[in-house]
Amino acid sequence: MRPFKYSASTTINSAAQLLSANPNARILAGGTNILDLMKEDVERPDELVDINRLNLSVVKPITEGVNKGGISIGGLGKNAETANHPLIRQNFPLLTQAILAGASAQIRNMATNGGNLNQRTRCPYFYEVSMPCNKREPGTGCGAREGINRMHAIFGWSESCVAVHPSDMCVALAALDAVVKVQGSSGKVRSIPFAEYHRLPGEMPEKDNTLQHGEVVTSIEIPKNNFASKSYYLKVRDRASYAFALVSVAAAIEMNGSGIKQAWLALGGVAHKPWRAFEAERFLAGKAATADNFRQAAEMEMKQAKALEHNGFKIELGTRAIVLALTRAMNGGTA
Known part of the structure; x- marks a missing residue:
């Protein structure tokens, strides 16, 4: 060091x-x-x-503003404490499931919420300093694009970078329509919708997110929702613990009688940022909650995928994972 x-x-x-x-x-x-x-x-x-030493670890209800009735979690709150907080477990079980699916218990006890948002890719070409990596050293090339890319992106990648975002927590926050609050040296607080917080690589893969240098994540606000009892986080990985996702799905459904009023879907392990499955969401609105409709929605979303040499399996895996996550969400979040 x-x-x-x-x-x-x-x-x-x-x-x-x-x-x-x-x-x-x-x-x-x-x-x-x-x-x-x-x-x-x-x-x-x-x-x-x-x-x-900053006082940024509080989990509290939001009592005013556009997200009134939702919840605010401090940027310095520990992942484990956030996942196990009674307000989170009761009202946002999707977030609890996602956090507890990530890393190990020891790491969750130390890792912070803001740090989870800003963690960097675990692409082995990024970590191996002898290999070319545009994210680590812009202009050197992407070793993974023509290399061993089994774990890499199938959505939104560019010629410059095919890395994926490693977080589980962020996939749930994407589905929950969270808002990130940040503050810079001017003292002004900026609100960033979660869909706009992380970036696709484009020609500047060294930039993971839209946070400006000098800004600190102070809190994450999650709006109130009506799908706590119909949500589920599914993580598919090579081993049962302490492994990053091949594909993960955060799924939530709000019903209107016998039909789906709205669905929320986000995928992990497939892109440079948590991938919000908007195509699938639009298809499901107003439809019956059937296995056939879940499959059609998943296939529609996966039509946008573009596989690399070694990760074509993720397309079918992602399709099945979406169907399973939606099915489990409809069953009350049970396996």
């Missing part, structure tokens, strides 16, 4: 100012991702700004 300066902040403004003053500074919160990247010489910050 290379030498670095350590700075600690007690206010959001001071943290944002320290970050803004140094383009090569990074935030230190739970440290479960940034420290690994520094040890591997993938990230080389010359300053870490510790924000753990």
Whole structure:
């Protein structure tokens, strides 16, 4: 690990100012991702700004504004504490299931909500500094595109990058229409709809999200919904624990009598960002909640997929995963 300066902040403004003053500074919160990247010489910050003294870990109901009736979770709240909070388990079980499907218990006890949003890809070409990677070192090429790309993207990838976003929590937040609150050195709070927070790679894969340097994630707001009892998070992976998704699905359904009023679907393990399945959602609106309709919706969404040499199996896997997740959501979130 290379030498670095350590700075600690007690206010959001001071943290944002320290970050803004140094383009090569990074935030230190739970440290479960940034420290690994520094040890591997993938990230080389010359300053870490510790924000753990900030009061940003509260889970609380939202009592005013457009998301009144929803819930706010602090950017520094631990993943484990968030997943197991009574308000989350009761009103947003989809988020609880997604968080508990990720990483290990030890990591969830340390990792923060804001850090989960901003974690970097686990593409092995990104971590292997001897290999070309436009995300790690822009302009060097993408080793994964013509390499071993079994775990890589089937949606939204570009010639510059085929990496996928690794988070489970973010897939659920995408389906839940969350809003990310961030604050910079000016003190102004900015609201970013979750669908706009993460980026597709395009020609700038080094940029994972739309967060500006110097901004701190203060909270994540989740609007009230009517589908808590009909939601499910499905994660398909190579082994039962501590593995990243081949394909994951966050599914939720709100019924109107015998028909689907609206469905919410987001996929993980398939794109540079949590992939919101808008085509499938539009198809399901007003339809009966049948296996045939679930299959048609899944196939419609998967028509947009473009496989690489080694990950064509993800298209059929994703189709089946969508059907299964919707079926389990309709069954009250049970397996």
